[in-house]
Amino acid sequence: MIAAICFYIFATILVGSAVMVVFSKNPVHSVLFLILAFFNAAGLFVLLGAEFVAMILVIVYVGAVAVMFLFVVMMLDINFTELRKGVQDYLPIGLLIGFILLVEMVVIVGGWSMSDGIAITITAATPPANEITNTDAIGRILYTDYIYLFQIAGLVLLVAMIGAIVLTHRKRPGVKKQNIGDQVRRRRGDAFEAIDVKPGQGIGKI
Amino acid sequence: MGKYLDIVAGWFGYRYDDWALLTFGTIANVLVVALPVLLAVAMIVWVDRKVWAAIQIRKGPNIVGPFGLMQSFADGLKVFLKETIIPAGANKFLFLLAPALSLIFGLVGWAVFPFGEGVVISDLNVGILYLFAVSSLAVYGIIIAGWASNSRYAFLGAMRSAAQMVSYEVSIGFVLVCVLMCVGSLNLTDVVLAQKNVMFGVNGYFFSGLFPMFVIFFVSALAETNRTPFDLPEAEEEIVAGFQIEYSSMSMALFYLGEYANIILMCGMMSLLFFGGWLPPFDWEPLYMVPGIIWLFGKIFFFFFCFAWVKASVPRYRYDQLMRLGWKVFLPVSLLWVVLTSGYLVLFDKLPG
Numbered sequence: 304m305i306a307a308i309c310f311y312i313f314a315t316i317l318v319g320s321a322v323m324v325v326f327s328k329n330p331v332h333s334v335l336f337l338i339l340a341f342f343n344a345a346g347l348f349v350l351l352g353a354e355f356v357a358m359i360l361v362i363v364y365v366g367a368v369a370v371m372f373l374f375v376v377m378m379l380d381i382n383f384t385e386l387r388k389g390v391q392d393y394l395p396i397g398l399l400i401g402f403i404l405l406v407e408m409v410v411i412v413g414g415w416s417m418s419d420g421i422a423i424t425i426t427a428a429t430p431p432a433n434e435i436t437n438t439d440a441i442g443r444i445l446y447t448d449y450i451y452l453f454q455i456a457g458l459v460l461l462v463a464m465i466g467a468i469v470l471t472h473r474k475r476p477g478v479k480k481q482n483i484g485d486q487v488r489r490r491r492g493d494a495f496e497a498i499d500v501k502p503g504q505g506i507g508k509i
Numbered sequence: 510m511g512k513y514l515d516i517v518a519g520w521f522g523y524r525y526d527d528w529a530l531l532t533f534g535t536i537a538n539v540l541v542v543a544l545p546v547l548l549a550v551a552m553i554v555w556v557d558r559k560v561w562a563a564i565q566i567r568k569g570p571n572i573v574g575p576f577g578l579m580q581s582f583a584d585g586l587k588v589f590l591k592e593t594i595i596p597a598g599a600n601k602f603l604f605l606l607a608p609a610l611s612l613i614f615g616l617v618g619w620a621v622f623p624f625g626e627g628v629v630i631s632d633l634n635v636g637i638l639y640l641f642a643v644s645s646l647a648v649y650g651i652i653i654a655g656w657a658s659n660s661r662y663a664f665l666g667a668m669r670s671a672a673q674m675v676s677y678e679v680s681i682g683f684v685l686v687c688v689l690m691c692v693g694s695l696n697l698t699d700v701v702l703a704q705k706n707v708m709f710g711v712n713g714y715f716f717s718g719l720f721p722m723f724v725i726f727f728v729s730a731l732a733e734t735n736r737t738p739f740d741l742p743e744a745e746e747e748i749v750a751g752f753q754i755e756y757s758s759m760s761m762a763l764f765y766l767g768e769y770a771n772i773i774l775m776c777g778m779m780s781l782l783f784f785g786g787w788l789p790p791f792d793w794e795p796l797y798m799v800p801g802i803i804w805l806f807g808k809i810f811f812f813f814f815c816f817a818w819v820k821a822s823v824p825r826y827r828y829d830q831l832m833r834l835g836w837k838v839f840l841p842v843s844l845l846w847v848v849l850t851s852g853y854l855v856l857f858d859k860l861p862g
Contacts, residue, residue, distance in 0.1 A: 370649075371675070
C-alpha cells in the first residue's frame, strides 16, 4: 500500500520534472528539474530494493555531475529567445529524427531475445535479497563475470578525461604562478629586516 | 526501534502493523531525533561562541540566562521577529527554497545515524553511502541561494562553494572507501561494531593504520561545512558575506541552523567511522557501565570543540591554495592509502566477511 503510493508519487514527479527539463524557459530551472528527476529516480530504485544503485545515483549525478551542470549553466549568459528563433524551421526535421529513433527502438525491443547461457549466468550470480546485501551482489557480478567489460569502461572514462584535459589545456605565457615549495621555504628574514631608525634622519635610500 | 514504536502505538490505541500508524510512528521517530538535533544546534552555537571567547580571552555570551545559556534562543527570537527582505531582482521561489533546503539536508542525514546498537530510525544497508550522499547535497542550498539572490557577491560565494565542496568530496569518498574495506559492510552499525577491540583493547580505528585518513577526513569535513579556514564562500573581507548577503531574518537563520546541523553530523561521522561511536574508548568491562550514548555524545562534543578551536586559531586559506590542498595533496594521499589498505588486507588475509 505505502509502496504503491510512494511509487505513484515518485513516478509522477519524475515524469513531470523530466517534461519540465525540456520545457522550462530558464536553463537553470531546467537543471534544477533535472536534479529533482534524479532524486525521484533514486526513490524508485529504493522501492525496487536497489538501495546501492539509488545512493550511487544521488552521489554521482546529484552530488557531482549536476553541480557541474549548474555551475556551467549559471555562468553562461545565454539568450534563450534568440536560441529558439529557428525552432519553426527545424521542427519537421527534428520530428523526423525523433520518429526514426522511436522506430529503431521499437524494432530493437521487439526483436529482443536472450540466449539460454546468459539467463543461467544472470540467475546464478544473484543470490536472494534476504541472504546478501545488494552491494555484495553487484560486486560479485561486476568483479567476476563482467570484470573485463568493467575495466574497459573504466579505461574509456580515463581516456575521455585525459582527452578533455589535453584538448582544453593550453600553455599561457606570461602568467605569474606561485611555487609552493618556495613559499613554504620562505622565512621571515628573507622578507624584511628590522632597522633602528634615528629620529629626523630616515633610513637613507629607499 | 520497533519496540519503542509499539509503545508509542499503544498510547494511541493502534497496532504497530497498522500502516497508517507506521507512517505516524515514523514521523514520531523523526521528531524524536530531529528536535534534539535542533536543540543541540542552539546549544552548540553557544558552546562555539564560548570556546572562541575563551581562546581570545573574552567572556563570550554571559547575559541571557545562567552562563548566557539562553543566548541562542534570544538570538533566534530576535531574528524571528525581523522582516524578511526579498530583493526585487531575486527569483522569489528559489530565494526562499534555498535556506529551507540547507536546513533539510542538514537534518535528513540523521535518519541513518545510529545512537546505539539498534537505536536508529532506519538501519540502512548502505548507511555510509547515504551519509556521503546527504553531505554532498548540502552544496545545493548555497548554490541556489547564490544564484537566486541575483547579486554578484552572492554568486561568487556560490561558485566558490560549489568548486570547494566538489573537490573535497572526492577525498572524503576515498577515506570512506578505506574505512569500509576494513569493515566489509556499508552499514553504520556494522562499522561501529567492527571497531570493537581493534588493537590491544582499544575500540575504534584511531590507533590503527587509518589515523592519517582521520586527519584527512577532519580537514575535508571543515571544507565541506564551510568552516574556517575554508570559509571562502562567505569570506567577509573579499565578497562581504558571500552567498548569504541578501538574506535577512529567519531565512538567514535557517542557513546557520543547517550549517551547524551539518557540522554536528560531520562530528558524528568522525566518531562513528574512526572512534568507535557508542563504544567506550577501551575494551574494558567497567567502561561499558556508562551508557553508550554518553560516550557517543562525548566524542561528538570533543570533535565539535576541535572545530571551534580551529576556527578561533587559524587564518583563512587563499583560494588557489585551497584547491591545491584538495586536489594535489589530499586526493593522491587518500588514493594511495586505499591502495595500501587493500594491499595490506589482501596480503595478510585480513579481508573481512
